[in-house]
Amino acid sequence: MSDEIRDELPDDLNPAGFVGAYMFPDNSRRRWPGVIYLVLAALCVLVRLGFADSPIVNDGWYFAAGILVFAGVFSITSGWRMTVDEKEALVKAQQAVGFAVGHASAQQVWRGFRSRPTWRVLCYSAEEPPKDRGLVLVDALDGSIVEQLVEANPD
Template structure:
């Protein structure tokens, strides 16, 4: 095969043209399982340190590794929030928060705070063409509360009408 014959292409599982159905965002509660595994490894490493500390290969590094793994495990478990609000429900909640009829909108999953609480960041535009308003709404993915929202005049609409 020559260099002229080589083409860049996506693998079948990443090709959006072959995608069928709605995308399901993974639930953050999946973080709990690795957390439990980290705690298990931390317990094993700590047991080796305390039971075989006279061995040549066992030193204080084993105890440090056990403490770090335990801390990471506790963080993984504590940040494993169960999401009860999906992106469609977040879009509906955002429409209620901005106070105008929403045309185009998109939702992005983000995390807030030290314990990584899942949050939907929803960007929405009013239904006029071009949109006169835009809004940014943060919706808690655990309980559906509106955390923050901002509504403003869409300056891009002024630029489009001036250019066209």
């Protein structure tokens, strides 16, 4: 049926039209929502204080302000500025595993309560088929190796 509605990706998410290197967004973007949460918390307190006689406004506004303050502070303190990009993480991972890397991929992940950005790098040795593989966690703030695992490739 030609009138059938089908899902499709928007143009900006369609990988077929993508040209160039992908730039991972910086985690410091989390700070802006944190500021917005704090402004909304202040507005909640002002509404509660300004309309104390209203039957609609009660102490729930303070409760909402408290939740917004918590979310705002968490967003601001977890908005780390990344100094290590995925290319640098791949180089550090190759140095950590101790073998010449053929295929490798980097994925941005977060660890800890404050969501510290970390690169998870999976790499295979350069032989065909690869003899070794490694998984390396590289801190995206200072480039230190958080963890590493190297083993023979079972495939």
